[in-house]
Amino acid sequence: SEQLEEDARNFLHELDVKGSEECTVATMTSWNYASDITEKHKKEKAAAELKYAEWEKEAWERVRKWNGKWETLSDPYLKRQFKFMSILGTAALPKHDLEKYNNLVTEMSTVYSTAKICDYKNPRSCKLELEPDLTKILRTSRDYDELEHVWKMWRYNTGRRIRDHYKLFVRLANKAAKLNGFDNMGDMWLYPYESDTFRDDLAELWQQLNPLYQQLHAYVRRKLRQKYGEHYVTRRGPIPAHLLGNMWAQNWGHIYDLAIPFPHKASLDVTPQMVSKGYTPRRMFELSEEFFVSLNLTRMPPEFWQHSIIEKPQGRDLVCHASAWDFCNAKDFRIKQCTEVTMNDLITVHHEMGHVEYFLQYQNLPKAFRDGANPGFHEAVGDVLALSVSTPKHLLKIGLLNEVQDDPEADINFLLSMALSKITFLPFGYLIDLWRWDVFSGKTLENDWNCAWWDLRYKLQGIKPPVQRSEYDFDPGAKYHIPGNTPYIRYFVSFVVQFQFHKALCIKAGEYDPLDPSKPLHKCDIDHSTEAGNALGDMLQLGSSKEWPEALEILTGTRKMDASVIREYFKPLELWLAKDNERHGEFIGWETDEILCTSEV
Numbered sequence: 115s116e117q118l119e120e121d122a123r124n125f126l127h128e129l130d131v132k133g134s135e136e137c138t139v140a141t142m143t144s145w146n147y148a149s150d151i152t153e154k155h156k157k158e159k160a161a162a163e164l165k166y167a168e169w170e171k172e173a174w175e176r177v178r179k180w181n182g183k184w185e186t187l188s189d190p191y192l193k194r195q196f197k198f199m200s201i202l203g204t205a206a207l208p209k210h211d212l213e214k215y216n217n218l219v220t221e222m223s224t225v226y227s228t229a230k231i232c233d234y235k236n237p238r239s240c241k242l243e244l245e246p247d248l249t250k251i252l253r254t255s256r257d258y259d260e261l262e263h264v265w266k267m268w269r270y271n272t273g274r275r276i277r278d279h280y281k282l283f284v285r286l287a288n289k290a291a292k293l294n295g296f297d298n299m300g301d302m303w304l305y306p307y308e309s310d311t312f313r314d315d316l317a318e319l320w321q322q323l324n325p326l327y328q329q330l331h332a333y334v335r336r337k338l339r340q341k342y343g344e345h346y347v348t349r350r351g352p353i354p355a356h357l358l359g360n361m362w363a364q365n366w367g368h369i370y371d372l373a374i375p376f377p378h379k380a381s382l383d384v385t386p387q388m389v390s391k392g393y394t395p396r397r398m399f400e401l402s403e404e405f406f407v408s409l410n411l412t413r414m415p416p417e418f419w420q421h422s423i424i425e426k427p428q429g430r431d432l433v434c435h436a437s438a439w440d441f442c443n444a445k446d447f448r449i450k451q452c453t454e455v456t457m458n459d460l461i462t463v464h465h466e467m468g469h470v471e472y473f474l475q476y477q478n479l480p481k482a483f484r485d486g487a488n489p490g491f492h493e494a495v496g497d498v499l500a501l502s503v504s505t506p507k508h509l510l511k512i513g514l515l516n517e518v519q520d521d522p523e524a525d526i527n528f529l530l531s532m533a534l535s536k537i538t539f540l541p542f543g544y545l546i547d548l549w550r551w552d553v554f555s556g557k558t559l560e561n562d563w564n565c566a567w568w569d570l571r572y573k574l575q576g577i578k579p580p581v582q583r584s585e586y587d588f589d590p591g592a593k594y595h596i597p598g599n600t601p602y603i604r605y606f607v608s609f610v611v612q613f614q615f616h617k618a619l620c621i622k623a624g625e626y627d628p629l630d631p632s633k634p635l636h637k638c639d640i641d642h643s644t645e646a647g648n649a650l651g652d653m654l655q656l657g658s659s660k661e662w663p664e665a666l667e668i669l670t671g672t673r674k675m676d677a678s679v680i681r682e683y684f685k686p687l688e689l690w691l692a693k694d695n696e697r698h699g700e701f702i703g704w705e706t707d708e709i710l711c712t713s714e715v
């Protein structure tokens with residue numbers, strides 16, 4: 115009825131205003147803790163989390179009173195808000211369980227963010243941190259033993275120390291999921307994707323992308339064998355995980371110099387130019403903002419520049435893992451990032467700025483809709499712009515390259531450098547939550563946790579640990595998102611859909627034409643295209659008010675995740691890799707009879 119609809123609007127508006135106020139308070143205490151880890155901030159954060167949970171519970175009980183009525187409303191916009199506000203989340207736990215749950219997550223995150231290891235070359239100095247010290251060693255060292263030390267000790271001081279916390283965490287997480295009507299927390303994490311074929315769709319995407327990954331894996335293994343020798347990198351075996359330029363082997367971009375196909379062509383790593391041109395983190399963020407503005411999207415508000423932390427502060431512990439923050443008041447938006455002056459961090463800057471641009475585009479929606487169309491969309495926004503920024507054409511434009519060679523060999527060099535971060539990520543982006551879903555569902559039992567992890571790492575990534583693992587280790591805990599309790603499948607989704615977004619925007623920008631060989635997808639730079647920017651903005655402004663297939667359709671004309679676009683982008687490389695691997699008689703895939711992980715019975 116008209117009256118019911120009027121009452122519903124007023125009710126939802128009241129909850130929206132109060133919810134945003136409560137959110138601002140809770141977010142501020144969370145920011146204070148993440149940017150300055152002290153006992154005082156920890157206590158304030160814990161208290162605020164409990165207070166916010168009480169508000170959520172009160173709001174949820176008032177929403178429940180509308181059950182049987184809100185479903186009869188005609189306005190889908192109202193019904194969708196009721197649908198989202200009917201899921202309470204972890205606030206459904208009894209207070210003492212919730213307190214325990216929150217403390218476990220905060221404790222695991224603190225262990226991870228404050229972990230330090232001893233220096234391989236100077237064992238008495240034990241203050242090396244992940245950022246910037248260990249990432250620098252993994253990026254630059256080519257010393258097999260030094261890399262093994264760093265890889266092992268990082269896991270010793272993180273994963274091993276939170277294994278017991280994680281046991282309790284899983285039990286409480288599942289208790290909360292059941293109180294919300296889910297079988298386990300894994301199912302509750304998939305709720306925002308609003309699809310009962312989602313897991314199958316993901317498996318299908320991986321099947322379509324695995325062949326390209328295997329070709330790249332075989333090629334890189336040969337290059338690493340040339341560098342480190344056949345004893346360490348065998349012809350047909352998995353690649354030792356510590357040689358791939360990254361602490362988790364999730365991005366192989368930093369061993370590009372070992373894998374470059376045509377070395378006599380221009381190098382694409384612009385880090386040296388960024389340093390020699392005196393780039394600062396501030397300059398990197400301004401460069402990214404200029405790109406968003408050139409697309410007719412929204413620039414950062416003054417508060418952003420006032421309150422963001424874009425360089426690692428000295429003399430205090432903080433969570434250095436990058437993050438973007440929406441303070442629920444359409445005014446205060448921030449990024450916290452321990453930025454280094456490298457090309458990799460310029461990409462991360464765009465990634466984080468993409469989150470803030472999404473915040474800005476949906477800031478006037480009700481709080482229930484102030485999210486990505488699905489979590490993968492939120493992760494994709496910045497990466498889409500970074501696909502344009504990474505092109506030699508764009509790097510020339512911004513003065514980070516002084517020449518662009520337009521020839522097939524230079525193209526292969528470029529596509530390989532992109533594949534070393536985009537294709538190598540796919541199995542990793544998929545397996546993290548494959549492992550966690552099995553842990554939450556009980557399919558993987560506690561005393562199999564670590565060996566189940568290495569089964570997946572071997573099977574999907576074709577890597578192995580440099581030293582044998584056991585169930586005394588907890589290697590998943592050495593990756594931020596596990597102690598940080600952040601779902602990960604969102605990144606796998608992002609790495610697929612970001613190429614679909616890129617293609618749609620490149621067509622609008624007139625930068626891509628499937629029938630014009632001079633305009634392939636991988637050369638597209640949407641910079642300064644307001645047609646592209648307006649199309650992107652139109653989708654971002656929807657927030658989560660429409661189901662994600664509809665948001666995707668508005669931008670790309672399709673309603674499904676589609677792996678054929680990322681394969682089209684890398685097609686020239688895929689053909690080249692297959693030929694090169696065949697020419698070298700390279701074995702595609704991997705096998706081993708080594709025991710990678712011993713489960714203590």
Ligand SMILES: O=C(CCC(O)(O)[C@H](Cc1ccccc1)NC(=O)c1ccccc1)N[C@@H](Cc1ccccc1)C(=O)O
Nearest residue numbers: 364365435436437438439465466469492493497598600605
């Ligand atoms: O973790 C990140 C970037 C951090 C973030 O921007 O995704 C951050 C993670 C986070 C931090 C604290 C609490 C929750 C999540 N996400 C956000 O800041 C965020 C996400 C959605 C909405 C608002 C903010 N990237 C992933 C995967 C990745 C993505 C892109 C390129 C490379 C690698 C990684 O590093 O393994």
Ligand SMILES: [Zn+2]
Nearest residue numbers: 465469492493
């Ligand atoms: Zn992100």
